[in-house]
Amino acid sequence: MFDNLSNRIDRAIKNLKGEGSISEINVASTVKEIRRALLEADVNFKVAKEITNEIREQALGENILIDVKPGQLFTKIVSDKLTELMGGEMTPFSPQGSPATVLISGLQGSGKTTFTGKLGARLKKQGQQVLLVAADVYRPAAIDQLETLGEQIGVEVYTERENKNPVSIAENAVKHAKTNGKSIVVVDTAGRLAVDEQMMNEIEAVKKAINPSETLFVVDSMTGQDAVNTAKAFNDRLDFDGVVLTKLDGDTRGGAALSIRRVVEKPIKFISTGEKLDNTLDEFHPDRMAQRILGMGDVISLVERA
Amino acid sequence: EKSRGSIFDKITKAVAGKSKVDDDVLDNLEEILVTSDVGVETTLKIIDRIEARVEKDKYVDAQELNQILHEEIASLLDENKSEDVDGFSIPEGIEGPYVMLVVGVNGVGKTTTIGKLSAKFKAKGYKVVLGAADTFRAAAVDQLKLWGERTGVEVVAKGMNVDPSSVAFEAVKKGVDSNADIIIVDTAGRLHNKVNLMNELSKIKRSMQKVAPGVPHDVILVLDGSTGQNAQNQAREFMKATEVSGLAITKLDGTAKGGVVIGISDEFKIPVKYIGVGEGVDHLQAFRKMEFVESLFGGRDATKTN
Ligand SMILES: Nc1nc2c(ncn2[C@@H]2O[C@H](COP(=O)(O)OP(=O)(O)OP(=O)(O)O)[C@@H](O)[C@H]2O)c(=O)[nH]1
Ligand SMILES: Nc1nc2c(ncn2[C@@H]2O[C@H](COP(=O)(O)OP(=O)(O)OP(=O)(O)O)[C@@H](O)[C@H]2O)c(=O)[nH]1
Ligand SMILES: [Mg+2]
Ligand SMILES: [Mg+2]
Numbered sequence: 001m002f003d004n005l006s007n008r009i010d011r012a013i014k015n016l017k018g019e020g021s022i023s024e025i026n027v028a029s030t031v032k033e034i035r036r037a038l039l040e041a042d043v044n045f046k047v048a049k050e051i052t053n054e055i056r057e058q059a060l061g062e063n064i065l066i067d068v069k070p071g072q073l074f075t076k077i078v079s080d081k082l083t084e085l086m087g088g089e090m091t092p093f094s095p096q097g098s099p100a101t102v103l104i105s106g107l108q109g110s111g112k113t114t115f116t117g118k119l120g121a122r123l124k125k126q127g128q129q130v131l132l133v134a135a136d137v138y139r140p141a142a143i144d145q146l147e148t149l150g151e152q153i154g155v156e157v158y159t160e161r162e163n164k165n166p167v168s169i170a171e172n173a174v175k176h177a178k179t180n181g182k183s184i185v186v187v188d189t190a191g192r193l194a195v196d197e198q199m200m201n202e203i204e205a206v207k208k209a210i211n212p213s214e215t216l217f218v219v220d221s222m223t224g225q226d227a228v229n230t231a232k233a234f235n236d237r238l239d240f241d242g243v244v245l246t247k248l249d250g251d252t253r254g255g256a257a258l259s260i261r262r263v264v265e266k267p268i269k270f271i272s273t274g275e276k277l278d279n280t281l282d283e284f285h286p287d288r289m290a291q292r293i294l295g296m297g298d299v300i301s302l303v304e305r306a
Numbered sequence: 307e308k309s310r311g312s313i314f315d316k317i318t319k320a321v322a323g324k325s326k327v328d329d330d331v332l333d334n335l336e337e338i339l340v341t342s343d344v345g346v347e348t349t350l351k352i353i354d355r356i357e358a359r360v361e362k363d364k365y366v367d368a369q370e371l372n373q374i375l376h377e378e379i380a381s382l383l384d385e386n387k388s389e390d391v392d393g394f395s396i397p398e399g400i401e402g403p404y405v406m407l408v409v410g411v412n413g414v415g416k417t418t419t420i421g422k423l424s425a426k427f428k429a430k431g432y433k434v435v436l437g438a439a440d441t442f443r444a445a446a447v448d449q450l451k452l453w454g455e456r457t458g459v460e461v462v463a464k465g466m467n468v469d470p471s472s473v474a475f476e477a478v479k480k481g482v483d484s485n486a487d488i489i490i491v492d493t494a495g496r497l498h499n500k501v502n503l504m505n506e507l508s509k510i511k512r513s514m515q516k517v518a519p520g521v522p523h524d525v526i527l528v529l530d531g532s533t534g535q536n537a538q539n540q541a542r543e544f545m546k547a548t549e550v551s552g553l554a555i556t557k558l559d560g561t562a563k564g565g566v567v568i569g570i571s572d573e574f575k576i577p578v579k580y581i582g583v584g585e586g587v588d589h590l591q592a593f594r595k596m597e598f599v600e601s602l603f604g605g606r607d608a609t610k611t612n
Binding site for chain 2: 252
């Protein structure tokens with residue numbers, strides 16, 4: 001049902017040709033098509049507007065009006081632009097400290113606990129002494145969930161079932177890690193809404209208490225327009241170090257990722273592509289994500305056809 | 307906070323001193339709808355309809371335009387056929403227990419919604435049985451059991467890693483044998499593009515029908531209110547795999563507007579039955595069309611001038 005970008009550009013360009021003369025107004029209508037394609041991929045409205053304005057400037061600057069193959073030039077400009085926006089190169093995840101500490105944050109159901117398990121498995125494979133911490137005291141069976149994952153991957157999980165204070169649980173866990181020779185601690189927290197003042201205060205307090213080496217923000221890649229607001233609100237409170245994109249094994253375009261990257265200016269560090277803990281956590285590749293957002297496989301072939 | 311401003315303010319501003327719906331008004335409207343995740347296609351459809359209406363009715367002022375806007379958007383939301391006033395009763399003409407199956411992608415709020423539903427039904431004096439047929443996600447059975455304890459409702463479970471169909475079968479059987487009024491079966495989250503997992507739903511349904519033909523009476527697809535355009539794909543694929551008869555939209559207590567549901571309800575003719583507005587047991591409401599449309603526009607009565 002969703003038209004991909006190459007079709008849109010093709011169509012828009014045909015219109016250009018049909019009219020005989022290529023004008024700035026025609027370019028504007030092509031840019032509008034691109035904007036709609038971005039919006040359908042869940043790129044934030046404001047971000048889409050900004051990006052397409054930049055694309056228009058660039059297209060006009062490169063004098064697309066007199067180019068013999070304006071469609072291809074246009075397509076290339078768009079493709080390059082998005083890749084650039086996704087962030088030039090990969091930013092490695094390498095938390096420092098002894099033990100190093102990682103704080104996991106995000107909305108309800110975004111995939112924090114599952115990611116905590118995945119990260120634990122990965123760190124263990126790298127030879128680290130890992131401690132996972134169950135600091136979600138709200139969700140029914142949240143502690144059991146993390147314990148189950150810990151068992152699956154053979155990593156210790158720190159719990160305090162009677163303690164309802166995530167701050168002291170996290171602090172105690174770090175102490176426990178120190179006395180037990182752990183090299184890295186990963187703290188899972190409850191899901192929370194950015195507008196929930198009390199819950200945002202809570203995670204801020206956890207952060208203050210343990211001063212984590214890395215704070216990660218976990219976001220569902222299917223999120224729509226609100227992703228940017230949420231990411232911004234979490235970043236304002238936590239000044240997180242990186243983003244984890246989950247559920248990319250689905251068929252979402254993932255335009256929210258681009259929007260977060262642009263607005264919050266924090267790197268995407270991991271992508272998660274499945275419910276199983278093994279081999280479903282990957283590094284983030286900006287170019288692939290840019291292509292995914294626009295269904296760009298076709299766009300590239302369009303350029304190559306030239 | 308621009309996007310949360312009242313639409314009426316915006317419309318008033320946009321039409322001030324004008325005698326027709328011009329590009330400013332339409333651009334404004336487009337922004338409001340798209341930033342609520344309504345999606346480009348549905349937004350354009352709404353705009354077309356408004357233009358046609360205005361053409362026909364010869365619109366005069368902002369107040370009227372505002373009214374038209376609400377009506378047109380509401381008309382895209384499929385009507386809930388049941389006469390039920392509060393949304394939490396058993397549909398007419400069902401013999402034996404009323405059986406619901408709850409489905410959706412990962413982490414949207416299926417289990418929580420079932421917990422809340424069971425409380426609502428219990429409070430009305432119905433006898434409820436829950437089936438823990440998510441035997442895959444870590445501690446999923448524990449989670450549902452805790453909800454059962456919380457609401458005082460029986461949970462049929464056979465543990466983790468057993469065939470979900472057999473749990474669904476047992477749950478329906480238990481409900482029928484014990485003269486329950488309502489049976490609600492939880493399922494594991496599954497991404498709609500995973501063929502095997504989607505086929506599993508048909509199998510679950512067939513096994514339920516071995517106990518009572520004609521069940522489930524309702525299949526509720528749970529959508530996360532912060533999901534973007536991917537929710538369209540989710541609805542399409544779940545519709546194909548199983549006869550979805552109603553939607554539940556969760557997490558509307560955040561800033562996300564859940565606008566994507568408008569296009570879905572229109573395209574697939576499925577009514578929205580419930581909305582989730584929090585993590586607590588009381589945070590479930592029957593869907594009210596006009597309230598939803600209002601909240602899309604910033605939560606205030608848009609027909610009042612001040
Ligand atoms: N398909 C898929 N499912 C995932 C992925 N990551 C997590 N999930 C699933 O998403 C659902 C929610 O994951 P959780 O890890 O429980 O999410 P959470 O953020 O801890 O949730 P709360 O603690 O309730 O806020 C579960 O069904 C997970 O199995 C992923 O990358 N792909
Ligand atoms: N704020 C808010 N959170 C909700 C709402 N509904 C569910 N949640 C939260 O979302 C998270 C996921 O809910 P679950 O009920 O476990 O979701 P699920 O669809 O059963 O997840 P899987 O079984 O893993 O696919 C939990 O933290 C819930 O507390 C809601 O209406 N508002
Ligand atoms: Mg969790
Ligand atoms: Mg569940």
